[in-house]
Amino acid sequence: MIQAVIFDMDGLLIDSEPFWKQAEYDVFSSVGVEVTTDLTKVTAAMTTREVTEFWYAKQPWLGASLEDVENRVVERVKYLIETQGKAMQGVHDVLNSLQQAKVKIGLATNSPKDIIPSVLHRLNIADYFMAYSSADKVNRGKPAPDVYQLTLKKLGTEAHQCIAFEDSLGGIKAALAAGIKAIAVPHANEFDHDKFDLAPHKLRSLSEFNHHIGNALLSQP
Structure with a gap:
């Protein structure tokens, strides 16, 4: 689970x-x-x-x-x-679904830490997140795994119990390097690019996600 x-x-x-x-x-x-x-x-x-x-x-x-x-x-x-600022498709629905399922929710970004509260408050999603980390606070930004490793530590969760959502190749590499199964959510003009084959699963938007997809991913070797 x-x-x-x-x-x-x-x-x-x-x-x-x-x-x-x-x-x-x-x-x-x-x-x-x-x-x-x-x-x-x-x-x-x-x-x-x-x-x-x-x-x-x-x-x-x-x-x-x-x-x-x-x-x-x-x-x-x-x-x-x-x-x-406007939310991407499916953001509020997926966060609500995860919260109802009592899944811990974190954020890992290359953006400066000062940007994070602006985003969370603009989208009215701050209350969903238990932890967030910025590349400001680690030695290396994505595609290195550092920012994911820090967020896992804050959440008190092991990598094999966690999935990550990413829209970029560097982010996918960072999550995978941290031992986390990554789901790619590419922008529409890049959806078919073979670079996203690196991710074990791919969605057109967050609104396509359901818990069966996540649990199936975690059950893969």
Whole structure:
């Protein structure tokens, strides 16, 4: 039986990835960086600090520190989430179902810790989560398993009793590396991409999930 479920955040619970792209463009352009669409595809899976270091290495700026610029990005994203954020399909239903079944619910994200409360409160889902972890608090972000391992510890759950929901390849790799069975929930334009074959199960949205799927996954060797 499923004892715990850990969710990714950006692109899975909330459609926030356009906000990150907008903030990246707004902030880095303001310090003189020429932000290109091709390179924002490269930075999409990075932590905010990694993104800041990436752009600085490409086009160093004067005046503002890396920490200051990184903080500006985070504040811009928070504002966009708090004013425009919307839940992805099935979020409230799956959380309610898990809570009724007394399954522990956690969150593991590469996003900075300051973003998490903004998302949970905007979507009115804060009360569902027993624990959450940010890549801020571990040595390595996804695809390393660190943020999942920390969340498992907070939940008091073993990896083999837990499943994870992820919308990205890096997130799936992180969950699997932590010993957790991962369910991929790719965005519609990527659903058929073979990179998601790495996950033992795949859904078009969280609304397709039921407890039979989760329990069947955990029973697999």
